[in-house]
Structure formats: C-alpha cells, structure tokens
Amino acid sequence: MGLLRKIRDTGQVAEPAPPRPEGGVPPQAREFGGSVQVRCVDAGSCNGCEIEIAAAFNPVYDAERYGARLVASPRHADVALVTGPVTRNMAEPLRRTVAAMPEPRLVVAVGDCAINCGEFAGGYGVEGAVSDVVPVDLAVPGCPPRPDEIVAALRRVTGR
C-alpha cells in the first residue's frame, strides 16, 4: 500500500515536451513513422554517456513518449546508439552489430569520444572514432551529452 500512496502523491514526473528539435528527419528515417527501436552499443566508453542515455529513458525525460524504445537485439533495432571511442576489441563486434540490423538503419554517435575519440585520442587501444568503423548518420556532441540532447536526436529520427 506504500507504493500505491507513492504513485498517488508523485503523479506525473515527466517534464512537458519541449518543442520539436530543428533539422528535419534524416532521409533514411522517413519510413519509421513514429516508431524507432534503439540498440545501445558501448564501443569503449567510460560509461558517462550510458548514464545519460539511461536518464533519457527515465520518467523525467521519457524518450519513450516520442516512440523510441530500447531493445535487446540488433535484429529488432532501427537505430544503433554508439558511445565511446571504438577500441580494437570492439571494432569487429560494432561492425557485426550494424550489419545485423535490417535496412533501413541509422547509426547515432553519442558523445565527443564517439565523434572524434575525445579524451582518448591516440590511445594504444583505440582503433578510431565511430565514423572510422561504420557510417554515422547523426552525432550528439557533449562530454557527456545532456539527456535532453540525446532525446532531441532521437526525436529527429522518430519525427515526433
């Protein structure tokens, strides 16, 4: 009964939806029609971006209301959210993950490391940025990016 009281007292915690992000829907995402399944790939990140992605799907930012949903398999996914500089050991798994996704598919690079290796550029274990390994369609800069920036990128893909 404590949980019931908590639900009643808390009410809705989702913040009102901000206006639609500028920049239209990428051409490959036109077919999605308000439904996007997202697969996260950690290619060597420090987990800062993972925390912000988790926050983007929490009740406050609620990315699910725009039609994005996290899934467990690349076969179910339309979008790969890739974080971190691509390490040597993760380069091949990342290529395979993107290859396993059915067309049309998008790759979104989340965080400065994914875009240009950031703090880890030149490290002996780093293969390169995400765009050196797989083609990148959208990038979300920031170290780490704020959850609302990740939500804005996902909204551009879902078109909602």
Place this chain on the structure above:
Amino acid sequence: MNTVGYAAIVLQVGAVVAGAPLLTGLMRQTRARLEGRAGAGVLQPWRDVRKLLRKEPITPVGTGPAFRWAPPVLVATSLVLAVLVPLVSTESPVRGRADLIVVVALLALGTVALALAGLDTGTAFGGMGASREMTIAALVEPTILMAVFALSIPAGSTNLPVIVAGAADEPARLTSPAGLLAIAALSVAVLAETGRLPVDNPSTHLELTMVHEAMVLEYAGPDLALVEFGAQLRLTVLLGLLASLFAPWGIATSASSLAAVLLALVLVVLKVAVLGTVLAAAEVFWAKLRLFRVPELLAGSFLLALLAVTASYFMGGEGGQ
C-alpha cells in the same frame, strides 16, 4: 440465424485483430502513467507493426524451415483461436468445433512452433528461451485443461460455447467453490501462457531473464511483426476467454438478433479492456519470480485446478444434475 452467426464471427475476429495491438498499447500506457511517465500512446503498437512491415526481412545464416514457418504458424493458430473462442456469441456456426481440447492444442501448437524456431537459430539464448518456454508450457497447458474441466462437469460437455451458455443461464456455477478455484487457477495459467509478470517480463532487456523474448531475438522486420502480433492476439483471446468463462453476462446466447450481438461485442471489448488495465496496474506491484520459483507457482495453480475439478465432481453431483 446463420447470417447473424456469421456476422458475429466476423465482428469477433475483426475486433480481436484490430484490438490486440490496442490492448498492448493500453497496458503499456497504463504502466507508463503509474510510473509517472507520459507514455507513447495507445496506438504505438500499431505504429511498430507498420514500421516493421516496411523493413527488410532477414533470414539468419544456418536457419531452416522451423525458423521461417514459426511466425505464420503462430499467427494462424491465434487467428483460429479468435474464431473458435466464444467471445461474442455462443450460437455461432463453428460452435460444434470450439472444443476445450482443440483450443488448448492450438495454444500448444503456437508455443511449440516458436520454441522450435528458437532452437533453430542455434544461438545460446534461443535454445535457453525454448527450454524455459517448454518447462512453463508443460505446467501451464494441463492447468488450463483442468481449470476448464472443473467448469465443464456441471455443463456436461467440454464444448466452450455450451460451458459459457450454461454459466450465463446459471451464474451460481461460478460462485461455487469449484468455480472460484477454477478462476484462480486459470488466471495464473493465462499470465504464464502470455508471458506476463511474475512469470516472464515482456519488457526485459536482460537476456538471462528472458523467456519469450529470448526465442525471438533473431527475428527482424515483417517476421518480427508477425511474432509480436501473434503474441498480442494470444493475450487478447486468452483475456477474452477468461472474461467469457467467468463473467459471461451480456454474451449473445440465442443469436437471433444483430442488436444482441453488437451489445455483446461492446461488452466484451469493455471487459477485456478492464482486465488488461487491471493486469497492467497489478504488474507495477509485482516483481518477476526467480525462474526456479516459477514451477512452484504453476504447480500451485495446477493444484487449485485439481481441487476445482474434485470439488466440482463431488459437490456438483446432486446440485448439477
């Protein structure tokens, strides 16, 4: 009578097909609201289906006919169930074939087809999901049979429309000890059969806790749409069966007028929507059971079903005949 009977079947199948994704959307929306989220809206599962149908189909290397045929078989068995189960009218042209054993066999056929597909992918998680699904199915199918047997003893038949019509005429059958035990047993069995909490978590992302999801990890595009649609159909039909068996009020029993059929349709949509909302709200309060505790829960529900049959057999003797 025949025209109205066929109209009832068409209406019933149409409502189940159009309503199954909406029911899932309603349940997700209920859960989202209780969690303080805004939710994606009731129409989201239909958007998902539309999107998946536009995507590229993928046949993973090394998979065979079991993998290719499972989604159509799952949807086909669910559609046949949607025709057979008496949701709107008990006087439909197929009532002679709507036998309890056929219904349970069709459920089992869909389950086995998907489990074989999970094995066919050859991945560790596919095989694990298939093995878990079979463990659960082996405990659930007998429970459904036994629970409905308890209701079929006073009706004198295993034919579902006869059972439902009998209960609508004589509601005392449902409030008897046998009826109440059967309700409890069948509710747990339906939760397990449709992969809801506390047996399986439909929204899990952790492969080690998956049952149903683990078997369908390799499906993509239109095949995945069929698998998801089939699962949604099964949930809708089973909740509808639960509503018809235990709250048969309003169901058309004479099927002479179209008005009665339409009223029954509206009522069954309401009943299933209420059941779905209650289930989604209850799931907020439940945690998933440990896998090794699931057989205990299911054995408990089988025991309730067995008690229901026993009670129905011994106590219904003088009252029922």
